[in-house]
Amino acid sequence: MEIFQAVTTRRSIRKFRPDPVPEGLIREIIEAARWSPSWANTQPWEIWVVVGEPLERFKKANRQRFLDGAIAAPDTPMPEVWPETLKRRYTEIGKRLLTAMEIPREDKEGRLRYAGDTFALFDAPCLLLFCVDRSLAREYAMLDIGAIQQTVCLLAHARGLGSCILAVSARYPELIRETIPIPEEKAVIIGVTLGYPDSEAPINNFTRERAIPDEFTTWVR
Ligand SMILES: Cc1cc2nc3c(=O)[nH]c(=O)nc-3n(C[C@H](O)[C@H](O)[C@H](O)COP(=O)(O)O)c2cc1C
DSSP: OHHHHHHOOOOOOOOSSSSSOOHHHHHHEEEETTTTGGGGGOOOOOOEEHHHHHHHHHHHHHHHHHHHHOOOOOOSOOSSOHHHHHHHHHHHHHHHHHTTTTOOOOOOOHHHHHHHHTTTTOOSSHHHHHHHTTSSSSHHHHHHHHHHHHHHHHHHHHHOOOEEEGGGSSSSSHHHHHHHHHOTTTTEEEEEEEEEEOOOOOOOOOOOOOOOOOHOOHHHH
């Protein structure tokens, strides 16, 4: 797949076919993604690939923890307050997701069910958890994690796989560690799901928007 095409046609996939992702394909993607840039070639990323029974257990437990109303305590705290423009954008994507799922705003139960599905990682057959050692300066290592994550998503797309970067996969790190042997000294940054997309599903097909370049670009000549 041509690179511009890959970048502009990748989208977050939130409904997968049940087919497992072949281990060889996951390995091929990671093998290529290791060529991602990092500060001074430090390559601070560590990836846990979770599939099969441990993933099924984690998806179920993560959904339940959310439905139990547990307070999230991610290793990478999420901001609680966002500027108005950004808030408008995340509210809009939330609306579009619910509309695609035909869940009316006033349907509290439906919304809760949907949120639960999010915490169950949209039932993806593969999860990559990106971690860094706690001894590292986190803000800086995160730049490198962002670079490799996007590379993984694009490579997956080029091989016909869907992906979704999921903050909700890392909301309860202590729960992750109950199922997945990530040592305490590794901070869980975020997870990326992989799987074959259900191409017909409305949740994989709603229209997305982006700011136009002039809104965020300043040219200095
Ligand atoms: C750091 C990060 C965390 C994200 N967490 C979630 C999440 O928890 N749930 C979700 O449905 N999508 C999540 N996404 C996907 C974004 O919603 C998505 O990238 C954005 O809406 C743009 O849509 P696109 O990826 O289809 O282009 C996350 C993306 C990023 C980069």
